[in-house]
Amino acid sequence: MSKAFVIAETENGARELCAGARKLADEVVLVSVGAPVSGAADKSFHIDVPAGNIADDAYVTVNKIYDAEGGDVVLGEQTLRALSLVGRLAAKLGAAAITGVSAVEGGVATSMYFGGTGVREAKAAGDVAVYTFGPGVFDASEATGTDAVEEAAFEAPENAVAKTGSEALPPSDVNLAGADAIVACGRGFGAEEDLQLARDLAAKLGAELACSRPLAEGVDWFPREAYVGVSGAVVSPKVYVAVGISGQMQHMVGCNGADVIVAVNKDKNAPVFKACDYGFVGDLKTVLPALTAAL
Amino acid sequence: MNILVACKIVPDDQDVKVAGDGSLDFSRAHKVVSTYDLNAIEAAAQIAAANDGSTVKAISVGPKKADDSKTKKNILARGVDELFLAADDALDGLDAFATAAELAKLAAKAGDWDVIVTGDGSADLYAKQTGVQLAAKLGVPFVSGVVSAEAADGKLVAKRLLESEEETVEVPLPAVVSVAPEFAEPRIAGMKDILAAGKKPMNVEGAEGAPAKAVEEVSVKAPAEVDRKKEMFDDVDAFAAAVKAAL
Numbered sequence: 001m002s003k004a005f006v007i008a009e010t011e012n013g014a015r016e017l018c019a020g021a022r023k024l025a026d027e028v029v030l031v032s033v034g035a036p037v038s039g040a041a042d043k044s045f046h047i048d049v050p051a052g053n054i055a056d057d058a059y060v061t062v063n064k065i066y067d068a069e070g071g072d073v074v075l076g077e078q079t080l081r082a083l084s085l086v087g088r089l090a091a092k093l094g095a096a097a098i099t100g101v102s103a104v105e106g107g108v109a110t111s112m113y114f115g116g117t118g119v120r121e122a123k124a125a126g127d128v129a130v131y132t133f134g135p136g137v138f139d140a141s142e143a144t145g146t147d148a149v150e151e152a153a154f155e156a157p158e159n160a161v162a163k164t165g166s167e168a169l170p171p172s173d174v175n176l177a178g179a180d181a182i183v184a185c186g187r188g189f190g191a192e193e194d195l196q197l198a199r200d201l202a203a204k205l206g207a208e209l210a211c212s213r214p215l216a217e218g219v220d221w222f223p224r225e226a227y228v229g230v231s232g233a234v235v236s237p238k239v240y241v242a243v244g245i246s247g248q249m250q251h252m253v254g255c256n257g258a259d260v261i262v263a264v265n266k267d268k269n270a271p272v273f274k275a276c277d278y279g280f281v282g283d284l285k286t287v288l289p290a291l292t293a294a295l
Numbered sequence: 296m297n298i299l300v301a302c303k304i305v306p307d308d309q310d311v312k313v314a315g316d317g318s319l320d321f322s323r324a325h326k327v328v329s330t331y332d333l334n335a336i337e338a339a340a341q342i343a344a345a346n347d348g349s350t351v352k353a354i355s356v357g358p359k360k361a362d363d364s365k366t367k368k369n370i371l372a373r374g375v376d377e378l379f380l381a382a383d384d385a386l387d388g389l390d391a392f393a394t395a396a397e398l399a400k401l402a403a404k405a406g407d408w409d410v411i412v413t414g415d416g417s418a419d420l421y422a423k424q425t426g427v428q429l430a431a432k433l434g435v436p437f438v439s440g441v442v443s444a445e446a447a448d449g450k451l452v453a454k455r456l457l458e459s460e461e462e463t464v465e466v467p468l469p470a471v472v473s474v475a476p477e478f479a480e481p482r483i484a485g486m487k488d489i490l491a492a493g494k495k496p497m498n499v500e501g502a503e504g505a506p507a508k509a510v511e512e513v514s515v516k517a518p519a520e521v522d523r524k525k526e527m528f529d530d531v532d533a534f535a536a537a538v539k540a541a542l
Contacts, residue, residue, distance in 0.1 A: 087427030096390035096509040121513040165463035260541035294535035
């Protein structure tokens, strides 16, 4: 009997990973450091992290549960805290996690290389394979399992990190995952006020507004949830309108799932025109109002 | 405060060519410091600047080609005092477990340290695992996603930017902290900094042996191209009609 050991932080992550674990192993054991999760695994553990500790330090308990339960494959959720837990367990096993996995076939995991410049296939060299997955690789609704959740006591490591405060991030009004249409802005926007042109187009299309990395990290014109690309959101709307985005691989990897890609750029040689369905060469300041008016 | 900063020297992905068989050819790519590791170096330099008498030493592990004069000077021109580099083809393409083991050896050679700063993730794998593996190897605390940090009395008071919350933590030292790119924008090194960098100590060594692999690479290929229409318009009305039809 093969066994999968799932490490998750969010409930949705736990369900997705447990659904995926079912495809890779006969038995599924879940350890959650967020909310207790029932109905997703054959054995479900919950670690209640004390308010003064960080979930990352739950590794002492997680590793003890692994020692007791075992597992031929470890599936971790790709959140910062779960990545810490996965790394601590991998280190103990003499393993290294293969992260950002999009598929596992016969022990070979597929993930991106250089932000989508390449696709890498790799496999664990040791006895235990450790993978982490971002959201959306597996279907959370397919998860099945016991309703019983076992509480496992949090055991602090030596030199534990103290958590002294926490502030919820302002709820984001960005919802790229469910959007039918997305208008994404890139470096072609020279001034922040020009973004209004993109907002007008998005309003006409019923689209969400997104951006490429420089507009979320270089300048602060967008919240980071709005950034589409390798280390940001990966989206699959019906229509993706890339405005003033050159079309670097690192960005396109985030929107390649779109049914139709539309590009507006003043540089006719921009790589985005080789990766789009409908392209228009021109200054966004004239093209966007005209397009908005014509729709 | 004695600060170490770990950075990875990687091929510049702008120079990567796709070969006829779909494999990626990195042989002619220049070596550069992995993007987010530049933010880590800047973070280390800023923490040092805020604490009198601090030192910053960089540690790095990579193939023989990582021993590149321009890249080494680029690291040392950013507020780094000394470099410890293990460059050997036996150390090429290491996974996080093996990288952590090699970095731990370099950390031991670099002398006493209070904190090891790592970047968000490397340009090639972006696995975000080397920092935590290094912390596990050294038996010290680890936090990731750090956007600010202040030293206080044997501790680092840090803010972490997580998926849906910002957490304030006190990290007992010594520790490994992985910083988010938001911590600090990398500086532009001036000519004076680069000239001075050439005179700073660079300790370059080979491998003591090839570390065992925890992960085996099966293949690296260019991604399959998504078939797109590539239809160009010069009439806005026709363009608008095509966009409308796609909705």
